[in-house]
Amino acid sequence: MDCLLCRDPGGExxxxxxxxxxxxxGGREALDYPGYCRVIWRAHVAEMTxxxxxxxxxxxxVVFATEAALRAVVGPDxxxxxxxxxxxxxxxxxxxxxxxxxxxxxxxxxxxxxxxAPTGRPAPAIAALHDAIVQNLAExxxxxxx
Amino acid sequence: MDCLLCRDPGGExxxxxxxxxxxxxGGREALDYPGYCRVIWRAHVAEMTxxxxxxxxxxxxVVFATEAALRAVVGPDxxxxxxxxxxxxxxxxxxxxxxxxxxxxxxxxxxxxxxxAPTGRPAPAIAALHDAIVQNLAExxxxxxx
Numbered sequence: 001m002d003c004l005l006c007r008d009p010g011g012e013x014x015x016x017x018x019x020x021x022x023x024x025x026g027g028r029e030a031l032d033y034p035g036y037c038r039v040i041w042r043a044h045v046a047e048m049t050x051x052x053x054x055x056x057x058x059x060x061x062v063v064f065a066t067e068a069a070l071r072a073v074v075g076p077d078x079x080x081x082x083x084x085x086x087x088x089x090x091x092x093x094x095x096x097x098x099x100x101x102x103x104x105x106x107x108x109x110x111x112x113x114x115x116x117a118p119t120g121r122p123a124p125a126i127a128a129l130h131d132a133i134v135q136n137l138a139e140x141x142x143x144x145x146x
Numbered sequence: 147m148d149c150l151l152c153r154d155p156g157g158e159x160x161x162x163x164x165x166x167x168x169x170x171x172g173g174r175e176a177l178d179y180p181g182y183c184r185v186i187w188r189a190h191v192a193e194m195t196x197x198x199x200x201x202x203x204x205x206x207x208v209v210f211a212t213e214a215a216l217r218a219v220v221g222p223d224x225x226x227x228x229x230x231x232x233x234x235x236x237x238x239x240x241x242x243x244x245x246x247x248x249x250x251x252x253x254x255x256x257x258x259x260x261x262x263a264p265t266g267r268p269a270p271a272i273a274a275l276h277d278a279i280v281q282n283l284a285e286x287x288x289x290x291x292x
Contacts (some may be wrong), residue, residue, distance in 0.1 A: 046224070047213065047217070047224075047225055048210055048213060048225075048227065049210055049213050049214045049217060049225075053286055056206075056210060057203065057206075060202075060203075060206050064194055064195055064202060067193065067194060067195050068195045071193070071195060078192070078193075078230075078231060078232055078235065079193055079195075080228070080229070080230045080231075080232070081194065081228065081229045081230075082226070082227065082228035082229070082230070082254075083226070083227045083228070084224075084226045084227075084228070084254055085224060085226075086224055086226065086244060086251055086252035086253065086254070087252045087253075089224065098232060105232055106232035106233045107232065107233075107256060108228075108230055108232070108254060108256035110253060110254035110256045110257045111256045111257065112258060140199055
C-alpha cells in the first residue's frame, strides 16, 4: 500500500506530537484560503470511529486548537472543519478559514469556483500559528500537549 | 434574525437531548446518500470554538455515535464528517455515508456530480439509527446520554 499521508508530511509542519501533526497547506489552496491547515493522524486509520475514545478526544482537541489559532491569527469570516478521506483514506481534518469574498463562499471549497480568489491576503506565519495552537492546547488540556 | 435551523428541525428527528438533535436528511440528499444525517446544536452558535470544552465534547460524542450508527446500520464504504455553516451559520455537522458508486465519489458531496446516483439502496429506518446511536453513546459515556 502506498499512502500519500504515510509517505509525505502533506504541507509545512506547524505543530506535531507523537500521534498527529498540523500542517499549513501549500499550492493553490494556500492562495485561495490563506492559513488552510490539515491535521493528520500519524497512524494509517480511515475513520474517526476506528480510534479509541482517548485518541479521538486528543485529535479533536488539536483540530479545535487549530480552529482557534486560525480565528486568532487570520480572523476569517467563518471556519470550515471536515474529515472526508475519500481520495486518501488516512484520517485527516481540513481546517479552512473562509471569507465572504473567497473563491467559493458560501459554498464548500470543493464546489465550483464562484469568483477569482482575492489577492493580497497574506498567509499567516508558521510561528504565529504554532504559538496559538500551543496556547489553545495548554488552556484546554492543562498543558498536557503543550 | 431568521435562522432556518432555529425555526425548523432540518429533517426527521432520530435522537435528541437538551442540547442537540440528530436528524435524517430528506429530499435529494436522502436519495443520493441514504442515511445522511445532520447533528444540530440547539443554541444559535456559529463555531465549535464558541462552545466550552464540555459542550464541544458532548457534541462530538453525538457526531461520532452517529458515524458509528451509520457504519453499523448502512455499512458505507466511507463516512464524511463536516461542519461548514457558510450558508446557515448555526452550528451543525454533516455525517454522510459514502459509496464508491455514489454521485460524487471520491469527491466531496458538494463537488459536481460524476454519475447518476444508484437506485435501490434503501434509507435506514429511524428506529434502527436511534437504537444504534443510543448504544454507542452508552458505550462511550457510560450511559450518561442514553
